[in-house]
Each structure stands twice: as structure tokens, then as C-alpha cells.
Amino acid sequence: MKNVVVYCGSSLGNHPDFAQAAKQTAQALVANNLGLVYGGGKVGLMGVLAN
Secondary structure, three states, rough: OOOOEOOOOOOOOOOHHHHHHHHHHHHHHOOOOOOOOOOOOHHHHHHHHHH
């Protein structure tokens, strides 16, 4: 596997843990040399993950 597809909200949600989980997901992708394919913009949880 070379890429992972992720779809999540365009808002940050109701709890700060959601943004933290997005950051941890991004860190795991980087640590495992996996690319990200995402269907969102640069706002909300999709933005956190993409950044």
C-alpha cells in the first residue's frame, strides 16, 4: 500500500480530541511513508490532516 484515502469533516467538530486524532493520523502516515489522498479542502479536520 502506498496511499491512504481519508474523508473527514470540514469543521473541527465538537471536541478537541477530533483535531488531535487527525494530527496523529497524519503523523502515522508520515512515519510509515504513506501518501494521503483526501477529498477535502484546507479547512476543518481535512485541513488539519493535510497540513
